[in-house]
Every structure is written in structure tokens, then in C-alpha cells.
Amino acid sequence: MVSKLSKYVMGLLHKRPMNPYEVAKLSDKEVIQRWFPMTAASIYTTIKNLEKKGYIAGKSVQEGNFPVKTVYSLSESGEKELSEDLANGLASYEAEASNFGIALFHISSIEKKDALSYLRERLVKLETLLSDTQEHLELYATKIPFNMKMMLIYQQNRLLMEIKTTEELIIEIEKDEKWDYSFTQYLDS
Numbered sequence: 001m002v003s004k005l006s007k008y009v010m011g012l013l014h015k016r017p018m019n020p021y022e023v024a025k026l027s028d029k030e031v032i033q034r035w036f037p038m039t040a041a042s043i044y045t046t047i048k049n050l051e052k053k054g055y056i057a058g059k060s061v062q063e064g065n066f067p068v069k070t071v072y073s074l075s076e077s078g079e080k081e082l083s084e085d086l087a088n089g090l091a092s093y094e095a096e097a098s099n100f101g102i103a104l105f106h107i108s109s110i111e112k113k114d115a116l117s118y119l120r121e122r123l124v125k126l127e128t129l130l131s132d133t134q135e136h137l138e139l140y141a142t143k144i145p146f147n148m149k150m151m152l153i154y155q156q157n158r159l160l161m162e163i164k165t166t167e168e169l170i171i172e173i174e175k176d177e178k179w180d181y182s183f184t185q186y187l188d189s
Contacts, residue, residue, distance in 0.1 A: 001084075007085050019070060
């Protein structure tokens with residue numbers, strides 16, 4: 001299994017051979033960065049690592065008077081790895097220890113009023129992101145490829161779930177007298 005960024009780059013190269021600049025330029029589009037933030041430097045490093053592992057191969061190309069550039073394509077072993085990783089990704093669910101999840105686990109380490117304040121701040125951010133995502137869906141749904149439309153729908157659904165969870169958490173903290181009963185206290189009892 002390769003990293004998420006490696007899988008992303010390999011997927012692009014599966015569609016067509018590209019040089020690193022093309023991959024970085026394509027990846028810098030807002031719709032991509034909103035879904036998967038990355039830097040050009042991380043893309044270049046990923047391409048070098050994929051080449052070392054034999055998943056991609058570079059070929060020097062000279063076009064007119066332009067400098068020679070290296071165009072990368074997926075190797076046979078890269079195609080096999082990508083195919084297996086995509087199959088696993090589509091068929092699986094992985095529990096992830098997100099920053100929010102870890103903060104939630106340790107929420108009793110901060111004052112109740114502060115926790116509520118941070119959660120309300122989070123709610124505003126989530127609602128803004130949801131509004132932006134829905135706006136993008138309305139503007140681009142008929143103009144973008146199927147996979148990009150589905151990524152926006154996926155993001156919208158995740159945001160709706162995050163908003164619901166955050167709203168429920170605020171309600172529970174406000175009404176629960178033992179909201180700060182910690183996991184370690186639970187283990188000690």
C-alpha cells in the first residue's frame with residue numbers, strides 16, 4: 001500500500017504521462033486543494049520516491065526549443081499497485097484518529113466554557129465550508145467530470161455529518177453534569 005499522495009499521483013499518471021510541473025499545476029486547482037491540500041514540493045518528492053520504487057518510469061522529452069523535460073508514466077508494477085490500492089480504498093472503511101477525534105477524546109482536559117466556545121467556532125467553520133461546497137456543486141456539477149462531482153458530494157455529506165455531530169456534542173456538554181468524566185477515571189472505577 002502506498003501513501004495517499006502517491007496514490008493520487010499514480011492515478012493521474014495512469015490517465016496520461018506527465019512531467020512533474022504538469023502534475024503540480026493540475027493539483028494546484030482550487031477544487032483539488034479543497035479536497036486534498038498538497039504542495040508542489042511534496043509532489044516532486046513523491047514522484048522521485050515512486051520512481052525509486054519502480055512504480056513510475058521517466059522518459060526525457062525535447063519539444064522544439066524548450067528545455068528537455070522528464071515525462072513520467074506508470075510502470076507495470078505501478079499499475080498493479082494502484083489497482084490493488086484503489087480496490088482496497090473503495091471496498092474498505094478505516095477508522096482514523098483525526099485531530100478532532102483526539103481532541104474529543106481529551107475534551108475533559110479543558111474548561112467546559114472553553115470547550116463549548118471552540119465547538120461553536122468549529123460549527124461556524126463547518127457551516128461556511130458546507131455553504132462553499134454547495135455553491136461549488138451548483139456552479140460546477142454539470143461542468144466537471146463525474147469523479148469530481150462525486151468528491152464534492154462526498155465532502156458535502158461529510159460536512160453535514162460533522163455539523164450534526166458538533167451540534168449534538170454542544171447539546172450534550174450543556175446538559176450533562178458529568179461531561180468531564182475522563183477515560184482514566186472510567187478505567188479506575
